Amino acid sequence: MLTVQNLTKKFSNGRGIFDVSFSVKKGEVFGFLGPNGAGKSTTIRHIMGFMKPDQGYVKVNGLDTWQKQGEVQKYIGYLPGEIAFIEGMTGKxxxxxxxxMQGVKNLSKRNALIERLQFDANTPIRKMSKGMKQKVGIVAAFMHDPEVIILDEPTSGLDPLMQKVFIEIVLEEKEKGKTFLMSSHSFPEIERTCDRAAIIKDGIVIAVKDIHELQTMQRKLFEVTFNNDEDAKSFLNSNLQIESHEGNRVRVAIQGNYDSFIEETAKYHVRNIAIFTQNLEDVFMNYYDRSGDLK
Amino acid sequence: MNFSLYKHMMKVNIKGVMNYAIGAAFYIVLVVWIYPGMEKTAKPLNDMLSAMPAGMTKAFNLQNGFGSFESFISGEFYGVLFTLIVSIFCVMVPIQLMAKLVDQGSMAYLLSTPTTRGKVAFTQASVFLTGLFLISAITTACGIIGVRIFINDANSFHVDRFIQLNLAAFALFVALGGISFLVSSLSNDEKKAMGISGMIIFGFYSLDIVGKISEKIDWLRDFTVFTLYKPADIVNGKGDVIQNCIILFAIGLIAFLVSILVFRKRDLPL
Structure with a gap:
């Protein structure tokens, strides 16, 4: 449904995207993961036909997105990463x-979406909060019932409840056979919806993996607070990867080995376990390092 | 042409267009209204003008003096005021229609719908030209009505020459607007586009004025489109108005066409 083939675009400052290739099947939700500035948005700009590739191509439904501008858009719904509406209008x-512009006659889908996302469409856009603008953008991306939906950081600005509603909408559309490409810099966001994901860094795709595979690669940091310092000390002797130790607190990195983590901690009295939110580089630290060596 | 876009853009811009149109119409009525008072003092004013260096009076299109209403309006209004007001329109509006949408990113929304870039650029150019036409038409109409009301000796007023004058001005603004639209179609940055367009258009204007002051630097006027717009000659029935208008329209047309072509092939940072 969506094919990105050997896509290369070099900017004058030496950055860009290099030889990016992946394809998304019909009915699949594909995640596009990478830290800020890795080339996610550049790739999406090519998918939308805003930029001309130096090499390679993007095809949606068999149509080249640069050459068939105006035609290919019939099949695409788009939520930009930075939403900028035309000034001086209400959401409605x-x-x-x-x-x-999209040639939509039937507004029932639009009205249903407004209902579900719970916002007042008659608010002037310049008075809207970030989250509310995001909702308007989501409605605009879905309302014409497109085959392929491109979402650039879709849940930014949404509160947890609305993130949940949004994920429900995505999964419903997926059931109907819609194809998604979703970019994000946070793994948890991708984890809940995607079947597969590509990880991009410095303009190079370093992995296209099944989401379950990525989950096992994911590295999580836990801080365990023990009852006393002795417990903490003897915990250090387990063969878990210890990040740091201070008094009765131990910070431990877990990568797929949850069972042994639970077994080891269960030997002691535990006061508290806290999970640390990390950026994407840290989450896939080993992975990034390994591919760094390959280069 | 995309009619939904055209309709929408007209709705957004009509207020701005009307502000310029009302401003210009107000000035022309004002100029017409004060003329009968000026006429009585025309003699000493003309003496004063003739005492001034010829280059100076020519630079500000005042070489016809204040003797007749037509020379007065060609010098005062079409020579200076109207040219400046609408030149500002020609700098600002193409920027708002193109560069601003790219700079802010809302162009992404227009291009994510099943319309081509060529159509978007063509539609935006049409919006600009419609606005320009409205300003010219309203000013012309108000001028003619003003003359009927305020000028006693209305028979000496050549409506045909007045319309030619407006047509020439319109042609000039099409050329200026086209150049500004081209700059705007090439720019990713609204402020930069405004700086460049402003510099080009007011640079042209300055070259024309400076070139007229002295014969020695007359060659400067070969580099500005304002040379093709001669309000003083038109009201005297001199010069080839139609030919100049055709050249100006051609410059504008080419600039708009090139704008559409470059916008179709350009990388957009949306």
Whole structure:
């Protein structure tokens, strides 16, 4: 449904994307993971036909997105990473305008989405919060019932409840056979919806993996607080990967080996276990290092 | 042409267009209204003008003096005020229609719908030209009505020459707007586009003025489109108005066409 083949674009500052290839099957939700500035948005710009590739191509439904501008958009719904609406309109005014541009006659889907995302469409856009704009953007991306939906950091600005609603909407559309490409810099966001994901860094795709495989590669940091310092000390002798130790607190890195982590900690009295949120490089630290060596 | 986009953009921009149109119309009525008072003092004013260096009076299109209403309006209004007001329009509006949408990113939304870039650029150019036409038409109409009301000796007023004058001005603004639209189509940055367009258009204007002051630097005027716009000659029935208009329209047309072509092939940072 969506094919990115040997896509290369070099910018004058030496950055860019290099030989990016992946393909997304019909009915699949594909994640596109990478830290900020890794080339996610550049790739999406090529998918949307905003940029001309130096080499390679992007095809959606068999149509080259650069050459078939204006035609290929019939099949695409798009949520930009940085939402900028046309000024001086209400949410409804904007959606009406977009519906006209997309040639949508049936507004029932739009109204249902507004209902579910719970926002007042009559608010002027310049008075909207980030989350509310995001909701308007989501409605605009889904309302014309496109085959392929491209979402650039879709849940940024949404509260947890709305993130949940959003994930429900994505999964429902997936059931109907819609294809998704979702970019994100946070793994948990991708984890809940995607079947597969590509990890990109410095413009190079370093892995395209099944989401379960990625989950086992994922590295999590836990801070365990023991009842006393002795317990903490003897815990250090387990063959878990210890990050740091201070008094009765031990910070431990877990990568797939949850069973042994639970077994080891269960030997002692535990006061508290806290999980650390990490950035993507840390989450896939080993992976990034290994591919760094390959280069 | 995308009619939904055209309709929407007209709705967004009509207020701005009307502000310029009302401003220009207000000035022309004002100029017409004060003329009968000026006429009585025309003699000493003309003496004063003739005492000034010829280059100076020519630079500001005042070489016809204040003797007749037509020379007065060609010098005062079409020579200076109207040119400046609408030149500002020609700098600002193409930027708002193209570069600003790219800079802010809302162009992404337009291009994510099943329309081509060529159509978007063509539609935006049409919006600009519609606005320009409205300003010119409203100013012309208000001028003619103003003359009927305020000028006693309305018979000496050549409506045909007045319309030619407006047509020439319109042609000039099409050329200026086209150049500004081209800059705007090439820019990712709204402020930069405004700086470049402003520099080009007011640079042209300055070259024309400076070139007129002295014969020695007359060659400067070969580099500006303002040379093709001669309000003083038009009201005197001199010069080849139609030919100049055709050249100006051609410059504008080419600039708009090139704008559409470059916008189709360009990388957009959306």
């Amino acid at each position: 005014g904007f959606l009406d305008f977009m519906a006209q």
